[in-house]
Amino acid sequence: MKYVDEFRDGQLAREIAAQIRREADPGRTYSLMEFCGGHTHAIFRYGIPDLLPDNVRMIHGPGCPVCVLPIDRLDAAIELAVEHGVILCSYGDMMRVPGSRKQSLLKAKAQGADVRMVYSCSDALKLAQQHPDREVVFFAIGFETTTPPTALVIKQAQKLGLKNFSVFCNHVLTPAAISNILESPEVRELGILPLDGFIGPAHVSTVIGSQPYHYFAEEYQKPVVIAGFEPLDVLQAIRMLVRQLNEGRAEVENEFSRAVTEQGNQKAKAMVAEIFELRRVFEWRGLGQVPYSALRIKQAYADFDAEKRFTLTRRSARENKACECGAILRGVKTPRDCKLFGKQCTPETPLGSCMVSSEGACAAHYSYGRYRDEGQTIATDADR
Amino acid sequence: MKRRNYSSQLDLKQGRVEMIHGAGGKAMAQLIDELFVAAFDNSCLNAMNDQAAFSLPPGRVVMATDSHVIAPLFFPGGDIGSLSVHGTVNDVAMAGARPCYLSAGFILEEGFPLADLARIVDSMAAAAREAGVPIVTGDTKVVEKGKGDGCFINTTGVGVVPAGLNLGGDQVRVGDKILVSGTLGDHGVAIMSLRESLSFETTIESDSQGLHDLVAAMVAAVPEIHCLRDPTRGGLATTLNEIAGQCGAGMCIQEAVLPVRPQVQAACEFLGLDPLYVANEGKLVAFCPPAQAEALLAVMREHPKGREAAIIGEVIEDAHGFVQMETAFGGTRMVDYINGEQLPRIC
Numbered sequence: 001m002k003y004v005d006e007f008r009d010g011q012l013a014r015e016i017a018a019q020i021r022r023e024a025d026p027g028r029t030y031s032l033m034e035f036c037g038g039h040t041h042a043i044f045r046y047g048i049p050d051l052l053p054d055n056v057r058m059i060h061g062p063g064c065p066v067c068v069l070p071i072d073r074l075d076a077a078i079e080l081a082v083e084h085g086v087i088l089c090s091y092g093d094m095m096r097v098p099g100s101r102k103q104s105l106l107k108a109k110a111q112g113a114d115v116r117m118v119y120s121c122s123d124a125l126k127l128a129q130q131h132p133d134r135e136v137v138f139f140a141i142g143f144e145t146t147t148p149p150t151a152l153v154i155k156q157a158q159k160l161g162l163k164n165f166s167v168f169c170n171h172v173l174t175p176a177a178i179s180n181i182l183e184s185p186e187v188r189e190l191g192i193l194p195l196d197g198f199i200g201p202a203h204v205s206t207v208i209g210s211q212p213y214h215y216f217a218e219e220y221q222k223p224v225v226i227a228g229f230e231p232l233d234v235l236q237a238i239r240m241l242v243r244q245l246n247e248g249r250a251e252v253e254n255e256f257s258r259a260v261t262e263q264g265n266q267k268a269k270a271m272v273a274e275i276f277e278l279r280r281v282f283e284w285r286g287l288g289q290v291p292y293s294a295l296r297i298k299q300a301y302a303d304f305d306a307e308k309r310f311t312l313t314r315r316s317a318r319e320n321k322a323c324e325c326g327a328i329l330r331g332v333k334t335p336r337d338c339k340l341f342g343k344q345c346t347p348e349t350p351l352g353s354c355m356v357s358s359e360g361a362c363a364a365h366y367s368y369g370r371y372r373d374e375g376q377t378i379a380t381d382a383d384r
Numbered sequence: 385m386k387r388r389n390y391s392s393q394l395d396l397k398q399g400r401v402e403m404i405h406g407a408g409g410k411a412m413a414q415l416i417d418e419l420f421v422a423a424f425d426n427s428c429l430n431a432m433n434d435q436a437a438f439s440l441p442p443g444r445v446v447m448a449t450d451s452h453v454i455a456p457l458f459f460p461g462g463d464i465g466s467l468s469v470h471g472t473v474n475d476v477a478m479a480g481a482r483p484c485y486l487s488a489g490f491i492l493e494e495g496f497p498l499a500d501l502a503r504i505v506d507s508m509a510a511a512a513r514e515a516g517v518p519i520v521t522g523d524t525k526v527v528e529k530g531k532g533d534g535c536f537i538n539t540t541g542v543g544v545v546p547a548g549l550n551l552g553g554d555q556v557r558v559g560d561k562i563l564v565s566g567t568l569g570d571h572g573v574a575i576m577s578l579r580e581s582l583s584f585e586t587t588i589e590s591d592s593q594g595l596h597d598l599v600a601a602m603v604a605a606v607p608e609i610h611c612l613r614d615p616t617r618g619g620l621a622t623t624l625n626e627i628a629g630q631c632g633a634g635m636c637i638q639e640a641v642l643p644v645r646p647q648v649q650a651a652c653e654f655l656g657l658d659p660l661y662v663a664n665e666g667k668l669v670a671f672c673p674p675a676q677a678e679a680l681l682a683v684m685r686e687h688p689k690g691r692e693a694a695i696i697g698e699v700i701e702d703a704h705g706f707v708q709m710e711t712a713f714g715g716t717r718m719v720d721y722i723n724g725e726q727l728p729r730i731c
Contacts, residue, residue, distance in 0.1 A: 001649050010640070010714045017714070047715015231713050347723040356721075358656075368717040371706040 007230030008046070015327050016235045019150050027056045032241050034199040035178060035361025037064030038229045044368035046231035056238060059193070059331040060364075061285055063201060066093045066357035067329060070283045071317035075169050076098040077139045080168060081105065081113040082308050086135040089124035092117045093357045094139060097327040098350060100318045121146075121167075128157070128165035136165045137306045145203040147171045148268035151275040152306045154297065159366045166297035168306040169297050172282065175212045175326055176293035180284075182220045186332050193332050196263065197241040198310055199234065200226035202256055209264025213252045221250040228256040275301055285353060286329030325352035328361050335362040337375060342366060394418045399498040406492070406526030419502060420488075420522060423509040428485075428520035436520035436670045441544050448475035449540040457504065457534055462665075463591030464537055465507035470594050470665060471616070471731060472541040473515050477596040478612045478668065480551045480603045481543035486512060488539050493532035504535060507579040515594040517541065549603055553630030555610040560699040561677035562637060563670040565598060565684055566591070566692040567632050568620055569648040569662035575730055576655065588647050593666035598689040602670065605683040611671040614664065616731055618722040621660040623669055624707045625721045627705060634702025637719070640712040643692045661722045663730045671699065 004309050024030060026041050034040055036249035040060045043049065049058065062068050078099055081088035088105070095106045095117060109115040114134075121138050128136035140150045150167060159163045176338075178198065188194040200213055205226045213224040222245040237255045244251060254260055275298060282294030297305040323345070324338035335354070345351040347363050354360035358367070394414055404411040421429055428436040453467040461471075469486065476483040488508065492501065512519050519539075545551075570591040577586045595614065603609060611631075615623035620642075624635050644659045652659050666689070672680050677695055684690030698710075707719040 001646050001653065004649075004653060008713055013714045045717060046713040047711045047717045048713075050715035051713075249433075318499050347720075363723070366721045367723060371702075371704065371708060371718045374704050374706070 004230070007228070007232045009232060013231055013235055016232070016239055020056065020235070020239050020242055020329040021053045021284040023239070023246060024053050024056055025246060026055065028244055029057060029194070030245060031057050031059055031196050032238060033059040033061045033181075033195055033197075035061035035063040035174065035233070036199075036201045036204070036229075037067070038202060038358065039199055039227065040064070040361055040364050041359050042229050042231050042234055044364040048231060048234055052238065052259070056242065059195065060328070060361035061181070061331060062284070062329040063143065063174065064354070064357050065146070065172070066097060067325065067360045068172065068177075068284045068286060068355040069097070069141055069353065070240060070285045071099055071171055071319055072283075072314065075103075076303065077168055077314060078103055078105060078108050078113075078311045079296050079312060080137050080306065080310060081115050081241040082108050082111070083252065084135070085112045085114070086130060086310075087116060087127055088135045088137050088139055089116050089118045089121075089127060090139040091119075091141065094141060096350060097353050098358045120151050125153045125156060125162075125165060128162050129160070132164060133314065134164060138165075139170075140167050141170045143172060143201070143204050144207045144272075147272050147276070148207060151271045153285060154275050154301055155271070155296055157304055158301065166304050166306040166309045167297065168283040169276070171295045172284065173293050173295070174201055174208070175215070176290055177284065177287060178216055180287050180290045180293070180328060180349055182216065182222065184330060186330065193330070194234070194312050195222065195331070196245055199237045199241070200224045200252075202227060202229045202233070202259070204295040205256065205260040205264065207265045207268050209262050210252055210254050210260055211262050211264070217250045217252050219262060223253070225252045225253045226256050226260050228259065251290070320351045325354045325362070330355050335365040342370060390655045393400040394498065396498050396502045401494055401498065401501065401526055403494055403526050403528065404578040406524055411566040412524065412697040415688045416524065419498075419505055420524070423505045424512065424519040425509075426520060428518065429522070434455050436485065436487070438520060440484060440542070443544040443547055445542055445544055446476055446481045447540065447542050448472055448505040449538065450475060451536065451538040452578060452731060453535060453536050453729050454575070454731050456575075456578050457500065457588055459496060459578055461571075463504055463507050463593035464502035464535060464670045466511040467592050467665060467731060468537040468539045469508055469515060469517070470592050473517055473541040473594045473596055473688035474497045474614045474666075474668070476541040476543040477594075477599040478551070478614055479543070479545055480549040480609070481545045481598065481610065483515060483517045483541050485597050486517050486519045486539050486541045487521045487539060488519050490525070491532055491536040492524065492526050493534050494526055494529040496534050501535065502539075513595065515596055546603065548607055551609060551611055553611050553613070553627040556631035556633065556671045556699055557610065558625055558633050558675070558699050558701050559674055560610055560671045561674050561695050562635065563623070563667045563672070563677065563681060563684065563693060563695050563696045564620065564643065564692045565595070565647045565670070566666075567643045567648065568615075568664060568667065569573070569644060569652065569659035569667040572619070572662035572730055573648045575650045575663075579650070580659050584651070586647055586651060588645065588651070591664055591666035593688060595666065595668050598668070598684065601683055601687050602680060606672055606676045606680045608676050609670055609672045609680065614668050616665060617663050619659070619663055621658070621707070621719045622722045623680065624719065625705075627671070628705040628707055631699070632703070632705060634700045634705055635697060636700050637697030637707070637709050639709050641694050641696055660719060665731060674698070687724065
């Protein structure tokens with residue numbers, strides 16, 4: 001397929017992999033975090049670890065919007081559907097995430113709640129137009145990539161004069177989460193988490209641009225290479241990070257220049273700024289309370305804010321105590337470090353959010369990589 | 385058969401299914417006479433008994449049943465009627481058997497247009513005739529409006545396995561080659577393109593077709609075949625995992641040789657799906673000893689339903705029964721069971 005196959009070329013992959021093996025200094029390790037779940041998925045799906053030398057290690061970051069949503073926000077969404085009787089529209093990935101008391105949106109649906117899976121927030125807007133007698137709530141989650149479309153539907157809803165449409169806003173911000181990881185004691189003081197550099201987000205960066213990452217490169221002296229989600233993008237970014245580290249550089253480089261500019265998408269950013277404002281603090285699963293890391297709907301658009309429109313009770317949310325999603329999201333632990341992984345917790349019976357989304361580290365490792373744990377690998381071209 | 389006299393003909397243009405059509409009285413008899421018997425037309429059915437009586441040729445008898453709840457009922461390349469024949473004919477044929485007879489059970493929703501029902505029944509009749517498998521007995525039930533979704537169809541088929549054949553997942557051996565009969569994911573993508581929440585334009589048609597004739601050619605030429613299976617719901621990935629579980633071995637396939645149409649690849653790309661998990665309704669997977677693999681491939685490619693057949697991998701020793709894939713990119717990964725539901729009501 002045009003514009004896709006070019007970025008999945010096996011021959012080119014082997015050439016870049018050979019360069020990485022040549023350039024990586026055998027006397028040191030390279031611990032690189034891919035922030036985005038999209039990269040995590042690509043790394044597993046295309047078998048990228050097979051192509052890397054042992055001392056180049058990938059650490060999976062928290063960039064999976066489904067995984068980082070705290071349980072009490074999911075509980076609130078379930079409450080909207082069950083107790084307020086709204087048509088709750090959600091992206092498919094959220095449907096099976098377990099909330100408190102073994103509840104999930106999918107289970108709520110089976111019990112009679114009107115939960116609809118949508119591919120786009122504009123589908124939720126359409127539903128509101130089709131059902132003027134019902135309250136329709138869009139369960140908005142995601143990083144800077146999904147925020148502009150949510151802003152757009154709120155504007156459209158206002159223009160259409162819709163009285164039955166609102167958004168339960170859970171949009172979060174990438175740079176705040178990267179700061180949080182770099183400031184964490186595990187990275188700064190204890191050295192539990194060696195972190196040499198970042199593969200920067202693909203789609204998020206098309207919106208925010210490469211400019212916001214300069215701070216991390218300068219302040220924390222960590223190189224950042226922004227990369228696309230195709231496997232060759234990821235390999236190329238790894239090579240660029242290895243080079244920067246070898247040369248003692250800590251710069252922002254843009255591998256994804258076909259889509260990402262320095263300033264990003266100005267129009268999208270302006271629309272987001274018009275509708276949303278920063279929350280002083282927001283809870284992330286795994287990272288805890290992160291200051292200025294999420295968005296809420298501005299007062300001028302309060303009519304479309306589900307949190308203002310409905311009274312939501314704050315119940316204490318319960319997580320499974322043995323679940324290691326938190327540590328896995330910070331990169332401190334790997335899926336295999338969790339006692340539940342592959343036993344009680346599988347993609348069919350997920351206990352933690354990282355096992356639900358295909359971008360979650362646990363689901364990706366379970367579905368694509370767990371045969372490695374059993375030592376059942378086959379020889380690949382890279383080994384031969 | 386002598387037809388009964390009804391006061392007026394069934395209105396196949398404007399008429400709708402009513403509760404009375406399932407009540408056992410004259411209205412039901414008329415629906416059966418003028419629609420089902422007229423279309424399916426064979427001596428067993430025409431005898432109007434509560435059961436079909438028939439003899440089978442000698443050999444092991446196989447039986448398969450399949451309920452069809454697909455939405456939408458009509459789709460590019462077929463409809464629930466033809467699908468309900470192909471689905472069961474294929475399940476029978478995967479034993480290496482020649483399908484002989486079918487039954488059909490209809491669950492109709494009150495208010496369903498008789499014109500649509502007639503279209504479905506005609507399509508079923510055409511598919512059954514093409515497969516040479518008469519629909520010899522049936523049943524009709526009507527449920528109140530809102531209690532069904534238009535039309536559900538159950539079909540059951542019986543067939544006979546030629547002497548000397550013993551196919552099954554447990555027969556698969558380490559070293560066996562894995563073959564597919566053609567492109568993957570066509571049916572699933574055709575259905576998805578019509579779904580209300582997705583609806584995109586594509587030229588892809590469902591691959592819904594009977595595979596009995598392809599199977600007959602294959603088992604005649606290579607009776608050493610160990611297993612045949614049609615990768616329907618859950619796609620090729622799920623079928624391979626099922627068989628790996630049955631035979632207690634692992635599998636390794638090569639991504640680079642998997643036949644996938646560019647349009648299906650493109651649709652999967654933007655929907656975030658993997659063609660390995662998308663449903664097929666007219667394709668089969670075959671396992672055979674390595675010595676016969678090339679001969680089997682040649683037979684399949686000679687047949688119009690196997691033109692794009694390919695050898696995609698082999699069965700390997702692995703007590704865990706993992707299915708692995710060498711990616712076109714040069715790495716390896718696991719190909720697991722389908723996780724959750726990719727799309728409900730695909731068949």
